[in-house]
Amino acid sequence: VIFGGPGEATIEKEIFSCLGPEAKxxxxxxxxxxxxxxxxxxxxxxxxxxxxxxxxxxxxxxxRTPLVAIFGSTSPELTGPPKASDNTVIMSxxxxxxxxxxxxxxxEIKCMKAISQDDAISSIDKVLPTERAVFFDRDGTLCxxxxxxxxxxxxxxxDDISSLxxxxxxxxxxxxxxxxxxxxxxxxxxxFVMDLHAMFMDRHGFDDFLHCPHLPxxxxxxxxxxxxxxxxxxxxHAIDLKKSFIVGDKDSDMLLAKAVGACGILVQSGKxxxxxxxxxxxxxxxEAVEVILxxxxx
Numbered sequence: 001v002i003f004g005g006p007g008e009a010t011i012e013k014e015i016f017s018c019l020g021p022e023a024k025x026x027x028x029x030x031x032x033x034x035x036x037x038x039x040x041x042x043x044x045x046x047x048x049x050x051x052x053x054x055x056x057x058x059x060x061x062x063x064r065t066p067l068v069a070i071f072g073s074t075s076p077e078l079t080g081p082p083k084a085s086d087n088t089v090i091m092s093x094x095x096x097x098x099x100x101x102x103x104x105x106x107x108e109i110k111c112m113k114a115i116s117q118d119d120a121i122s123s124i125d126k127v128l129p130t131e132r133a134v135f136f137d138r139d140g141t142l143c144x145x146x147x148x149x150x151x152x153x154x155x156x157x158x159d160d161i162s163s164l165x166x167x168x169x170x171x172x173x174x175x176x177x178x179x180x181x182x183x184x185x186x187x188x189x190x191x192f193v194m195d196l197h198a199m200f201m202d203r204h205g206f207d208d209f210l211h212c213p214h215l216p217x218x219x220x221x222x223x224x225x226x227x228x229x230x231x232x233x234x235x236x237h238a239i240d241l242k243k244s245f246i247v248g249d250k251d252s253d254m255l256l257a258k259a260v261g262a263c264g265i266l267v268q269s270g271k272x273x274x275x276x277x278x279x280x281x282x283x284x285x286x287e288a289v290e291v292i293l294x295x296x297x298x
Contacts, residue, residue, distance in 0.1 A: 001046060003039060003056050006032035044231065045261065047240065048128050050120060053079055061087055064231035066127035066238075068120065072111040073099050086235050088123045090115050129238040133173035133207075134164075134292060135230065135262070137248030140270020142200065142285070145249075148182040150192060158269060160286040161204055167289060168205045173237055176200055176209035177229045179252070183213035208233055224248075225255035230262075245295075247288045254278045265291055 002012050012031040016024060034042065036059075043049055043056065044063035051057040051067070053074045058081075060067040066086040069076065075098040081087040091097065092114035096106075104110075139145040144156040164174060176197060182188030190213060197209035210229040214220040222228030230246075233239060246257040249270025254277035257264030265288045266278035274281055280291050 001028045001042065002031055003034070003043070003051075004031035008032070044227070047242075048124055050124060057081065064235040066129060066235075068123045068127060070112070070115060070120070072097060072109060072115075073101055073104070075100075084235065086127050086129070086238065088127055090119055090123055129234060129240045131173050131237055131239045132171070133175050133233070133237065133239045133244045134167055135175045135177050135233070135244065135246045136206075137224075137246075137250070137253050137270075138176055138178035138200075138209075140249035141247060141253075141267055142176070142204075145270055148185075148187045149196075150182065150188045152196070155196070157204075158285055160284050163286045163289045164204060166293060170293065172292070173208075173239060174204075174206045175233045175237070175239075176206055176211075177224065177233070177246075177256075178209070178211045179224050180211045180213055181215050181223075183211075184215045184218070208236060225252040225259060227256060227260050230256065230260050245292050247285070251275050251277055263295065 002015060004012060009031050012029055016029070019027060030042065039056065040059050040063055043059050043065050046065050048066040048068065049060040051060060052070045057067065057069050061081040067081055068088050068090060069081055071080065071089060071091040076089045076091060080089055092111045094111050094114060097111035136142055139149060142161060143158060146154040149155060167174060180188060180193050183190045183193065193211055197211065200206045200209055210232060212220060212222040212229060214223055216223065220226070220228070230241065234241060242261045244262045245265060246253055246262045247265045247267060248254065249267050250272055254264040254266055254275045258277055264278050265280045265282060266272065266275045267282055267284050267288055269284045282288050282291060
């Protein structure tokens with residue numbers, strides 16, 4: 001996908017002129033065709049973004065898309081992305097850079113020309129997400145829905161959670177994602193939630209367990225079906241969402257899967273018997289694992 005402002009249409013045409021027929025068919029030209037909101041949505045769905053020091057660069061790290069940022073006349077120390085494993089900065093070592101000038105006084109922009117195609121490609125290879133993951137809702141999926149679970153004596157983990165070991169054996173990451181508005185309502189202590197999720201990691205092999213503590217009416221970006229928790233996990237664990245699965249018991253889980261390009265599997269162990277948004281509908285965790293192993297093992 002090529003992004004840019006209306007004034008960069010000529011540059012887009014130059015890029016296209018360098019592409020072969022097959023590459024042109026696979027390239028989506030979006031220069032000058034998006035609003036800021038649309039641009040943000042499209043960047044969030046990219047596996048990685050390569051950009052100069054620009055607005056789209058800042059959008060990239062804001063939506064947690066793996067990023068390669070190219071700097072010439074400006075300084076990454078001042079306007080660069082936050083330091084993270086999925087953010088990489090490329091900059092030449094020329095003594096004139098950064099000069100902070102909008103127009104280069106030299107015959108050619110040496111600081112940018114010093115950055116080679118190989119530099120860019122090797123940097124993209126470093127940040128591209130490669131890990132497969134299975135994201136699990138908690139209540140109604142991993143354990144009985146106790147309606148604002150707030151103590152260990154109310155916890156009833158489903159017996160077939162033991163089947164998740166088969167996913168671990170196939171090198172899938174296990175990530176928990178749970179809406180926990182009971183925290184904001186004052187019904188559930190956040191410390192308890194974090195201890196409970198640590199238990200899932202210690203006893204059942206989860207690599208991470210994220211939760212959203214906000215109320216539905218707050219409109220936060222992390223409450224499912226919003227993708228905030230998924231993008232946070234992608235950033236932490238280099239997850240390729242298009243090779244991943246989301247398992248849950250509600251429409252919100254299945255809508256989340258569609259939003260991020262993952263495969264949605266609805267389990268009937270919780271709130272719903274079916275969902276028009278699910279790619280698969282199964283009875284419980286054991287059947288979900290069977291589907292994943294049949295579809296997701298490369």
